[in-house]
Amino acid sequence: MKLLEDLPGVGPATAEKLREAGFTTIEAVAVASPGELVAAAEVGEATAAKIIAAAREAADIGGFETGDQVLERRKLVGKITTGSRNFDELLGGGMETQAIVELYGEFGSGKTQVAHQLAVNVQLPPELGGLNGSAIIIDTENTFRPERISQMVMGLRAIDDREWRPEDFLKNIHVARAYNSNHQILLAESAMELAESLRETEHPVRLLIVDSVTAHFRAEYVGRGTLADRQQKLNKHLHDLMRFADLNNALILVTNQVMAKPDTFFGDPTKPVGGHVLGHTATFRVYLRKSKGDKRIARLVDSPSMPDGEAVFSVTMEGLRD
Ligand code: ADP
Ligand code: MG
CATH class of the missing domain: 3.40.50.300 (P-loop containing nucleotide triphosphate hydrolases)
Structure with missing residues (x-):
């Protein structure tokens, strides 16, 4: 999964809005808050949460290392x-x-x-x-x-x-x-x-x-x-x-x-x-x-x-x- 469009709930129009707002990568979406996505992409709160969850999974932003x-x-x-x-x-x-x-x-x-x-x-x-x-x-x-x-x-x-x-x-x-x-x-x-x-x-x-x-x-x-x-x-x-x-x-x-x-x-x-x-x-x-x-x-x-x-x-x- 490389493109924003690959995320469930993100069509071409939403992807475009996200990019314009600076969310150009899956990683950027992964660390966003639902409120930010609601504002940036004009989607509902539930959709935003779903998109972020999928981005987190895809981005493998991991977090902790030993x-x-x-x-x-x-x-x-x-x-x-x-x-x-x-x-x-x-x-x-x-x-x-x-x-x-x-x-x-x-x-x-x-x-x-x-x-x-x-x-x-x-x-x-x-x-x-x-x-x-x-x-x-x-x-x-x-x-x-x-x-x-x-x-x-x-x-x-x-x-x-x-x-x-x-x-x-x-x-x-x-x-x-x-x-x-x-x-x-x-x-x-x-x-x-x-x-x-x-x-x-x-x-x-x-x-x-x-x-x-x-x-x-x-x-x-x-x-x-x-x-x-x-x-x-x-x-x-x-x-x-x-x-x-x-x-x-x-x-x-x-x-x-x-x-x-x-x-x-x-x-x-x-x-x-x-x-x-x-x-x-x-x-x-x-x-x-x-x-x-x-x-x-x-x-x-x-x-x-x-x-x-x-x-x-x-x-x-x-x-x-x-
Ligand atoms: P900055 O990027 O910090 O604005 P530069 O790295 O472009 O500055 O530095 C430019 C300076 O580097 C010039 O004023 C000159 O002193 C020196 N310089 C640039 N090209 C040469 C060269 N071919 N030989 C010797 N010194 C050079
Ligand atoms: Mg310079």
């Missing part, structure tokens, strides 16, 4: 190098799978550069800090540049004298432009299918990038009245991403802008967009800022297992370096 199951899953956690030893150490040895890493910072702080580098490095063999994986990129700002990937691949030659070829790397990066927030949500769902189809191949998907995760939401939901709606959609999107991370043993790398907070007189006058929803879902939050020349400073904020701290790295033509 501690040893969690431990088994955690054993599979892999780490991807950033290309900078300093940055890797800050994160406890690289960026890990089964986690969401949020990079936030001002325009030009290097978020997209880090994302490009990870899309290259995830493909490296383990002895060079990769996972032999492939990457999916949901590009909301039209900043993916294959030419930049090529530069970074050529840059690998200085690290290991194999004949690295850009075309081999570009083949394992699957990119889609997202034109608005609903499209972005749908692409995250298609990413799940793509990852499933690559799961048994030589290069399973180990990295999903959403660059930027908040830009569309920020642009489309303006004003206080729509804030709750925005947070609800963003929250659902982030939970889709977390599920992707768990099911595929993948790293989710999302970028986020900072907004100026004009009412802040002390400290850093910037705050990540997305508020608390993103704050509580991201497993690692990294604040990037520019320093002298090509230097960048990464600050680890709110990590579950690593102390807060800072690392300096460089963005060079060859890619991220110390």
